[in-house]
Amino acid sequence: MDQLAQAAALYYRNFAAVAAERDLTLMQGKMLSLLRRPMPMRALADLLACDASNVTGIVDRLGARGLVRREADPSDRRVKMVMLTEEGEETVRQIRSELMSNLTGLESLGEEDRHAFQRLLSQVLPAVST
Amino acid sequence: MDQLAQAAALYYRNFAAVAAERDLTLMQGKMLSLLRRPMPMRALADLLACDASNVTGIVDRLGARGLVRREADPSDRRVKMVMLTEEGEETVRQIRSELMSNLTGLESLGEEDRHAFQRLLSQVLPAVST
């Protein structure tokens, strides 16, 4: 229990540090990481667990830096799809690779331990859609 | 790796929800939880991984609600010790107990799985002091 708290703290401290190196806030880094494919603003709000009105500002700031862009959805003209630009894609690649190399603990595990870890997490994570 | 991200997201989502029920922000809840014993402002800044100037405001707001108080340190008159009030202690007890009951996953594990989990976490947590 305390270990879960520490693991969570470690993960976010690491994530925030990696993002900060690129002048990104935690939320900006999270949003970029979520955009594996184009997504409506609304979906981003759900995944980031924040109000839809906040997404406007975050996308604005990332857009001003050329990391994401909005595009109209032909099938529903209310919807705006958000997607990474080329530069955004590259930034996400860098973040992911640095996250990996900072948290090498899991990668250095044997097969058996890794499976035990995943089994345990699946019990603790009944309702996570991220 | 992705599982660690999900576990961290789950933990903080749960923590923030429990804190919000008591009209506390995530940082306010974190600070209360850290105050197992009186602590200088400076130590809180280190544990919360934020600038010392932020601690002033957070302690101010918690103090205005009667959950913490400052006290002079006789041995170094620059230092102010922050400690929980009686109401603060009770709030922390409630938060802890609700966190536990929400994340029952770990508690329901068998001995073997629990040990595997702790062994894994200890590999991922080389530098966590919280």
Add this chain to the structure above:
DNA sequence: TATTGTTATACTCTATAACTATA
């Protein structure tokens, strides 16, 4: 000189409420 805590400042995140344009 260095450290502790505060203040001032500017920016970001946050929820709420009111608005528009679509559906």
Add this chain to the structure above:
DNA sequence: TATAGTTATAGAGTATAACAATA
């Protein structure tokens, strides 16, 4: 009527820089 996104607003977190008091 309901939904997607925006805007306005107020409160909270954030780092930086400058400051007073103390070491």
